[in-house]
Amino acid sequence: MNFDQAQLRKAIVSLAVEKVLRAISQPVYEKTIKQLSKDYNCYLPECYEHPEYLNKVLKKIFGNAHMAVIDAIKKELNEQITEKPIAVFVTAISE
Numbered sequence: 281m282n283f284d285q286a287q288l289r290k291a292i293v294s295l296a297v298e299k300v301l302r303a304i305s306q307p308v309y310e311k312t313i314k315q316l317s318k319d320y321n322c323y324l325p326e327c328y329e330h331p332e333y334l335n336k337v338l339k340k341i342f343g344n345a346h347m348a349v350i351d352a353i354k355k356e357l358n359e360q361i362t363e364k365p366i367a368v369f370v371t372a373i374s375e
Contacts, residue, residue, distance in 0.1 A: 289365050290328040295322060296356040297334065300349060312337055331372035338373070352375055 301309040316322050319340075320333045327334040338346040350373055360366045 286294070289293070289363065290325055292360055293328045293357065293366060293369055294325040296333070297327065297353055300356055302350045303352070308341070311341060315341060328369060331369050332375075335373045335375060347374075 296314055298309065301312050313324060315337045316324065316327070316333060319337060320326075320330070322330065322333060324334075327329075334348075338349050353373065354361070354370055357366055357370060361370060
């Protein structure tokens with residue numbers, strides 16, 4: 281894997297998560313971004329390397345309903361899920 285592929289995967293994952301959150305609502309997207317910044321001092325693209333941050337923030341915001349958001353993210357990434365790094369990300373946010 282070269283640097284460009286890693287950056288591309290990071291962008292794809294970040295955009296997929298953003299799309300799902302914005303589809304729920306703009307305030308939900310903004311709350312998630314603020315919570316990531318507050319709790320982990322990170323932004324959405326950094327969740328590619330630290331999916332546990334996104335997992336914990338989604339649980340905090342959505343409670344048991346966080347799995348519906350994760351399922352929507354999986355669906356959005358469906359075409360790329362065969363790529364191991366993206367599959368690892370999806371597995372990590374699902375725990």
